[in-house]
Amino acid sequence: MGPKPSAPFQGQFVKNQMLALKKRQALSYFYMSWHNDSLLNRLLKYPVLFLQFFWSYILSFKSFDVIHVHFFYPTIWLALMYKYLRKPSVKIVVTCHGSDIYHYQPFGALYRWCCGAVDQWIFTSQKLQTKAYTSKPNAIVLSAGIAQIYADAVQISRADKDIDLLYVGALDKNKGMDRLIALLPDLTDKQICVIGAGPYQTQFEQLTQNYPNLQLEAGQSAEQLKTFYQRSKCFLSLSRNESFGLVMTEAMACYTPVIATLTDGSAEQLGADSFWVIDQTDEQVLQQQLRQKIQQLLSLSDSDYTALQQQGRQYAKDCLVDDVAAKIQTLYQALTPEQR
Numbered sequence: 001m002g003p004k005p006s007a008p009f010q011g012q013f014v015k016n017q018m019l020a021l022k023k024r025q026a027l028s029y030f031y032m033s034w035h036n037d038s039l040l041n042r043l044l045k046y047p048v049l050f051l052q053f054f055w056s057y058i059l060s061f062k063s064f065d066v067i068h069v070h071f072f073y074p075t076i077w078l079a080l081m082y083k084y085l086r087k088p089s090v091k092i093v094v095t096c097h098g099s100d101i102y103h104y105q106p107f108g109a110l111y112r113w114c115c116g117a118v119d120q121w122i123f124t125s126q127k128l129q130t131k132a133y134t135s136k137p138n139a140i141v142l143s144a145g146i147a148q149i150y151a152d153a154v155q156i157s158r159a160d161k162d163i164d165l166l167y168v169g170a171l172d173k174n175k176g177m178d179r180l181i182a183l184l185p186d187l188t189d190k191q192i193c194v195i196g197a198g199p200y201q202t203q204f205e206q207l208t209q210n211y212p213n214l215q216l217e218a219g220q221s222a223e224q225l226k227t228f229y230q231r232s233k234c235f236l237s238l239s240r241n242e243s244f245g246l247v248m249t250e251a252m253a254c255y256t257p258v259i260a261t262l263t264d265g266s267a268e269q270l271g272a273d274s275f276w277v278i279d280q281t282d283e284q285v286l287q288q289q290l291r292q293k294i295q296q297l298l299s300l301s302d303s304d305y306t307a308l309q310q311q312g313r314q315y316a317k318d319c320l321v322d323d324v325a326a327k328i329q330t331l332y333q334a335l336t337p338e339q340r
Contacts, residue, residue: 004035006197009219013144013246014070020145020325030056046074053078058086065336068093072100076114083117091335095122095144096132098243107133120331124244127264145321146246147222150253156230158305164190164298166232166256168225168247171198176238176261179287184211186291193228195220229254234297239263240280249319252312259293261286269315
């Protein structure tokens with residue numbers, strides 16, 4: 001998926017990975033460029049995508065040795081079309097992001113058949129890999145990578161941060177926006193910043209009238225987000241399902257501790273048994289735990305808070321996109337040794 005007017009930064013992390021790879025080797029980039037919220041687009045976006053791919057790559061004289069598919073299904077059919085109509089020897093690499101696995105269980109016959117054509121799997125978390133339909137050994141767990149600009153983030157003391165709680169991402173139910181709204185009456189003494197767009201946007205716009213401590217911002221660039229992360233004492237991730245959640249990594253790269261609901265992503269990044277990861281089994285208990293954890297994190301001693309900042313940064317620095325691109329290039333070379 002490429003960006004669209006209502007989600008101008010959609011697909012940005014894939015583009016960042018592509019740009020980092022492009023510094024290392026020649027490649028072409030194909031994505032859903034005709035993308036908006038109209039009914040016509042929802043009906044025709046995949047047929048148009050396949051026609052664009054067929055015209056640009058199947059009918060092209062240029063040959064490719066590797067096709068890297070981001071988001072397995074149904075995008076994999078583009079790679080299969082190239083393999084069976086254009087170049088049978090092409091190697092197929094797939095990065096699974098979450099809903100391309102979660103939303104297709106139990107896996108149908110066509111989905112399972114497509115899995116057999118993949119030469120190299122990349123999963124964004126260990127738990128996501130366990131839920132995939134593949135038993136092949138050629139699979140690795142690798143972060144999608146955060147923008148290199150976060151390497152330059154500076155550590156700011158909690159006393160110098162002016163935002164208590166920060167959320168960045170889609171404003172929808174899966175991301176837990178109903179949970180955040182339910183918390184607002186108990187957080188009137190906290191400065192809260194919400195950055196993003198989605199179905200809950202209008203509701204948040206109305207809530208800013210009732211809660212002067214609530215700040216709503218549109219999608220931001222990585223440079224702008226870095227500033228918001230650094231200004232924030234705590235980052236909240238309230239997702240119901242999350243295969244990884246790069247915004248958590250971005251926050252930690254900027255020395256901002258994270259409180260998160262238990263998902264594949266938070267378990268991968270913070271640890272399933274982390275004090276700051278909250279079970280989702282009971283929604284009422286979840287709300288109580290969220291209030292308690294927020295208060296505890298914001299009341300930590302300066303030394304404990306600083307240690308939490310350093311712990312998060314230590315993890316996140318290994319997820320910078322240049323490092324991720326180097327590992328992916330190594331995978332490409334292993335698949336096509338004759339092209340080195």
